[in-house]
Amino acid sequence: MNRRKKINQILKANAKKANAKLAPKSKPQYISKADRLKLDAQASAESSTVSES
Numbered sequence: 001m002n003r004r005k006k007i008n009q010i011l012k013a014n015a016k017k018a019n020a021k022l023a024p025k026s027k028p029q030y031i032s033k034a035d036r037l038k039l040d041a042q043a044s045a046e047s048s049t050v051s052e053s
Helices: 001-021 033-052
Strands: none
Touching: none
């Protein structure tokens, strides 16, 4: 592989990585099991106080 081709390959790879970082994230952020249980508990507590009123 000649020098020019190798340099172009490295530059293209770096540009591709930079472009991927700028792209919007389509995957939702991970929420741990403990946090999900806490959120469910809070939601059920709020719904029970609303239904009692």
